[in-house]
Amino acid sequence: MAIDASAQIHPSAVIEDGASIGPGCRIGPFCVVGPEVSLAADVVMKSHAIVTGWTEIGEGCEIFPFANIGEIPQDKKFGGERTRLIVGKRNRIREGVTMNTGTEGGGGVTRVGDDGLFLANSHVAHDCIVGDRVIMVNSSALAGHCVVGDDVIIGGLSGVHQFVRIGRGVIVGAVTMVTNDVIPYGLVQGPRGRLDGLNLVGLKRRGVAKADITALRAALQALKQGEGASFQERARRLGESEEIDSEYVREIVDFVLGDSDRSYLTPE
Structure with missing residues (x-):
């Protein structure tokens, strides 16, 4: 176990042998940090958050209560192989969010970029590759093997089918099921998602x-x-x-x- 002296850990938190806790980390009441977890500098875990599995959490991330990060894939083909979850810097992971490790058949790694916002009860499944500045709104979900580009917004209660690619700058409306690839800068909406033009608001906000x-x-x-x-x-x-x-x-x-x-x- 390697715990930096500057880390603040509540007495009720469970830090398993082998975990690495970086400088300035703050771990709240009743949190659990697994034996193969590495927390970079200034990670905050609020009460009742769990980080487990072979998982790396980047600098400055904030993990809110009841998030469960790094559990095994929700995939019947998973056979217990040793796979990873890598989360980048400065992500805000809100209440009840789940992110799973990869599978051997999918490359073995689930990867999340920097500066994302994952709102309550959103889900990142096994072997997903998620870019920077991605926003997943409440109860949205990525199935396995999805690839999501930078600056994507996925609306609340929306789902993305496994193996779908979503290009950079896309916005997916609320309560939308995305079953096929979405070109960069597209606007997708409707119960059975359709490409309904360009994400003009997003393009203008970024100064294109x-x-x-x-x-x-x-x-x-x-x-x-x-x-x-x-x-x-x-x-x-x-x-x-x-x-x-x-x-x-x-x-x-x-x-x-x-x-x-x-x-x-x-x-x-």
Whole structure:
């Protein structure tokens, strides 16, 4: 066990042998820290939070009551193999959140980026790769093997099907089921999620240039057209166009032409 002298640990907390507690950590009443857990500097665990498994929690994270971080996958194929969860810096993990370790078949690691906000009862399943500044609203859930880009917002009570990729800057509305890949900067809504345009509010908030937003609008229109051509073929044609001079449009083209285990939500 390695506990930095500056860490503050409530007498009722359970720190199992082998755990590593960094400088400035604060661990509240009735928390549990497992034997293979590493907490970086200034991690805060409020009362009744649990971090277990082979789990790394990055600097400055805050974990709220009844969160359960690093438990084994909720996957019938899991056979007890030793797998990991790696959580980046400055994430706020609210009440009742669950994040599971990976599986051998999925690469063995679940990974969460920096500066995320995971609201009450949200769930990150095994083998997910979650980017930076992601917001998961109350009771939203990622199934196994999902890939979520930076700056994504997933609305409350929404679910994402296993193996789905969600591109950077996407917003998913509340009470939405996402069953197919979502292009970067898309807006998804409806009970059975549909691609309903671009996340214009998010683009403007991030200060994206008007020329790039115009280019994205034109690209979305091009992806709608081309009767008889597949979605990937339309994206390929868009990528071959000499008119493309926007890195945002190029990102969409590369996303659509990338490897995927799912189909795509296509513009309507």
